[in-house]
Amino acid sequence: MTGPDLAIDPVLRFTDVGLSYGNRTLWSGLNLDIAPGEFVAVLGPNGSGKTSLLRAILGQTTLTSGSITADGSVGYVPQQHAEDSDTMMLRGRDLVGFGVDGSRWGIGLRGMSHRRAAVDAALEQVGAARFADRPLGLLSGGEQQRLRIAQALTRDPAVLLCDEPLASLDLASQQVVVDLLDARRRRDRTAVLFVTHELNPVLPFVDRVLYLAGGSFRIGPVEDVMNTQTLTELYGSPVEVLRIGGRLVVIGGEDDHHCVTHPYPGDALGTDAGFVVAGEDL
Numbered sequence: 001m002t003g004p005d006l007a008i009d010p011v012l013r014f015t016d017v018g019l020s021y022g023n024r025t026l027w028s029g030l031n032l033d034i035a036p037g038e039f040v041a042v043l044g045p046n047g048s049g050k051t052s053l054l055r056a057i058l059g060q061t062t063l064t065s066g067s068i069t070a071d072g073s074v075g076y077v078p079q080q081h082a083e084d085s086d087t088m089m090l091r092g093r094d095l096v097g098f099g100v101d102g103s104r105w106g107i108g109l110r111g112m113s114h115r116r117a118a119v120d121a122a123l124e125q126v127g128a129a130r131f132a133d134r135p136l137g138l139l140s141g142g143e144q145q146r147l148r149i150a151q152a153l154t155r156d157p158a159v160l161l162c163d164e165p166l167a168s169l170d171l172a173s174q175q176v177v178v179d180l181l182d183a184r185r186r187r188d189r190t191a192v193l194f195v196t197h198e199l200n201p202v203l204p205f206v207d208r209v210l211y212l213a214g215g216s217f218r219i220g221p222v223e224d225v226m227n228t229q230t231l232t233e234l235y236g237s238p239v240e241v242l243r244i245g246g247r248l249v250v251i252g253g254e255d256d257h258h259c260v261t262h263p264y265p266g267d268a269l270g271t272d273a274g275f276v277v278a279g280e281d282l
């Protein structure tokens with residue numbers, strides 16, 4: 001953990017933010033400053049408003065109250081979907097180029113060479129140069145996800161919004177993606193807002209957790225939020241949080257599959273350790 005530097009100007013500021021759809025409030029009264037280089041994990045059960053939060057930051061959803069301001073460019077890394085892999089017409093490099101299009105360079109020879117340089121630099125940052133000329137449909141989920149990160153990096157973002165970027169990836173690819181995001185924030189102080197159902201793969205990097213549930217939220221360091229008392233209050237029903245071998249296991253809540261352990265290969269608690277989550281053998 002690098003620790004948030006809250007003494008300097010935030011890259012993202014939420015001021016009394018609220019979002020409701022009809023008479024259903026997802027959350028309200030959210031005041032939050034995200035510091036350069038900070039890694040914030042956004043957790044919560046299905047339908048608690050995690051994606052809506054990212055959409056609100058991107059200006060794609062109108063807030064019910066308050067405001068969100070970003071100091072710098074905002075990059076977005078979407079979830080990997082199995083159906084995204086059909087694309088045989090598009091090369092990896094083309095996907096990354098979409099991040100550059102519409103930027104300040106425009107067209108013409110000068111614009112083209114800037115575009116190529118920006119794409120190459122982004123590919124380099126994520127170690128994707130060697131497969132960038134292959135059709136997207138022939139690349140693994142992990143390789144495609146690297147390209148999506150590269151696409152977001154072409155904007156030189158001050159903050160990266162990541163919507164379940166590890167979903168559908170095998171454990172080795174998950175680790176590559178997490179390491180890339182961590183390297184970026186360490187080198188460039190890019191903040192990371194990371195929506196996830198599984199905290200454990202990113203636990204070593206997380207500075208704070210924003211936990212959305214039941215129309216409310218909690219924000220704070222992992223230990224302050226991911227504990228039995230806080231989550232029981234937030235859910236309004238009994239929740240138990242256990243630490244097993246350095247991992248967090250949440251039992252209860254409306255959606256007790258989240259935060260299940262997802263060990264990396266070679267961990268002390270490997271996949272064959274047979275530990276129990278939410279009363280079920282994994």
Ligand SMILES: Nc1ncnc2c1ncn2[C@@H]1O[C@H](COP(=O)(O)OP(=O)(O)OP(=O)(O)O)[C@@H](O)[C@H]1O
Nearest residue numbers: 021022026044045046047048049050051052053197
């Ligand atoms: N434009 C909209 N109009 C009305 N309701 C919406 C709209 N967008 C989302 N919702 C509802 O708001 C709730 C929150 O949706 P959102 O996708 O943000 O949840 P989430 O926490 O990301 O869920 P998941 O973990 O399942 O991805 C859901 O009940 C969803 O159906």
